[in-house]
């Protein structure tokens with residue numbers, strides 16, 4: 480498996496994306512590009528990264544006299560940065576701080592899709608969950624109760640059948656409301672259990688000091704604990720990570736036990 484460093488993506492962070500910025504994330508094949516095209520009227524231009532296969536489409540749309548910039552992120556199942564796609568999506572959300580994050584989910588297999596939504600909810604509050612493909616779900620006898628889901632997650636939920644244009648006006652309205660602060664999402668935070676929460680609690684104050692708002696400290700703590708080596712270039716984070724291994728009894732066991740990490744060097 481190849482790991483890319485944050486430095487590879489410098490241009491991403493340098494790019495001055497026009498604001499307000501809306502980013503679309505979601506598992507592969509959930510209808511992100513369909514929604515992107517419906518919002519932007521196919522006016523997107525695709526930016527290929529030199530030497531990379533991952534591309535980001537970018538476009539604009541107007542709603543209530545606000546010009547929104549929209550970015551279609553690569554499809555990912557998680558943000559643990561195990562692949563270039565995951566790393567691009569994570570870094571974009573972490574560093575470009577979209578004004579509104581749209582997480583596109585597939586109504587026919589919502590549970591699997593919510594994994595990514597919960598991870599993004601660790602990074603940003605300004606999130607809308609879009610339950611797409613409700614027409615496909617209906618064919619299978621699946622009906623998603625958006626109100627219940629919204630209460631459970633603490634964020635607005637909009638149901639769509641993007642290919643037929645159903646729910647897109649409501650989606651734009653919700654984007655506007657979250658952007659303008661009329662709707663204030665309050666994402667439910669996952670409780671990782673006593674031991675992990677204690678480790679997170681120890682790390683967060685130090686990370687807050689070090690990054691003073693540049694990176695969400697809880698997310699940074701979770702990255703450290705999960706042994707995310709793609710953060711290698713964030714020197715301050717690596718320093719805290721390495722120190723925390725010596726200082727805390729958790730370090731080694733977490734690093735070696737969590738799935739998907741490369742183990743200790």
Ligand SMILES: Nc1nc2c(ncn2[C@@H]2O[C@H](COP(=O)(O)OP(=O)(O)OP(=O)(O)O)[C@@H](O)[C@H]2O)c(=O)[nH]1
Nearest residue numbers: 506507508509510511512513554611612640641642
């Ligand atoms: N029936 C139905 N099909 C949809 C809907 N939204 C998207 N599709 C179809 O689902 C397929 C995948 O849609 P895309 O928009 O390419 O999905 P994506 O999330 O961008 O996929 P990746 O970029 O590969 O991650 C296409 O054939 C779409 O036409 C929907 O609401 N209902």
Ligand SMILES: [Mg+2]
Nearest residue numbers: 511512513551
């Ligand atoms: Mg796509």
